[in-house]
Amino acid sequence: MASIIPLSQAKPDMIEALLDRAFGPDRFARTAYRIREGTDWLEALSFAALDEDDLLVGTIQVWPVALTDPDGRPYPLLMIGPVAVVPERQTEGFGKALMLASLEAVGDPAALPQVLIGDPEYYERFFGFSAAHTGSWHCPGPNDPARLLVRAANPAVLPTEGMLGPWTAETQEAAKASK
Numbered sequence: 001m002a003s004i005i006p007l008s009q010a011k012p013d014m015i016e017a018l019l020d021r022a023f024g025p026d027r028f029a030r031t032a033y034r035i036r037e038g039t040d041w042l043e044a045l046s047f048a049a050l051d052e053d054d055l056l057v058g059t060i061q062v063w064p065v066a067l068t069d070p071d072g073r074p075y076p077l078l079m080i081g082p083v084a085v086v087p088e089r090q091t092e093g094f095g096k097a098l099m100l101a102s103l104e105a106v107g108d109p110a111a112l113p114q115v116l117i118g119d120p121e122y123y124e125r126f127f128g129f130s131a132a133h134t135g136s137w138h139c140p141g142p143n144d145p146a147r148l149l150v151r152a153a154n155p156a157v158l159p160t161e162g163m164l165g166p167w168t169a170e171t172q173e174a175a176k177a178s179k
Contacts, residue, residue: 002094004101007046007059014056015048022084031141032117036063036079039166045078047101049085049094058085060098062106064167065115067137069159073178074171077150077164078106080116099127113152115164123149136161 007015019027027033041061049058060083066074080102085094106114116129123129129149133156137148140163152158165171 002049002051002057002097003054004047004049004097006043007041007048007061008043010048010056010059015059018056018059018086019082019084021086023082027082031139031143032079032081034140035065035164036166037140038168039063039065042078045102045105047098047105049098051089051094057089058083058094058098060084060095060102062102062114065164066167066171067115067159067162067164068171069162071178073159074167075158075162076112076167078112078114079164080114081118083116083118096126103127108153113150113155113158115148115150117143117147118149120146120149127151130155133158133160138163140165 023030041063045062047060048056051057061081063079065077065079067077068074080099083095083098103114106112114129115134116123118129120129120131129151131146131149134148134150135145139148150158
């Protein structure tokens, strides 16, 4: 099956080509890209899947993002995704192996809540993500609220309403100022 390696060991142009194949060249217009705009994926939490011939067949990236409540206070989150697998290999378990590797690297769900945009049935069933607490969260672009999912040890500590966006130096300063 797959070998899971740190994503930083994969060539950047190969990662981009894989993402283009998995999501199309218009992928940069997607809401998820706007949420994490201006940030870099977190190397320690992002992985690549290689097949039995050591060919790159999948990737997962994790990004620092924030949910900013109506009072302007940001809450740090980890955004998981994209989980990308080349189309002809999508039913072989590479995506699941990447998710498991990433969630294991994240550690205890209490460390930082994780958010993703994806199929609620799949991500809830296998990984404990849910849309139960995200109904009044907003995104900087179109989204299906049922597909905005969070995984947290105690989601009640998160704001019930807010805007998702990147966790940048400015966001960090806003967090310090709101204390």
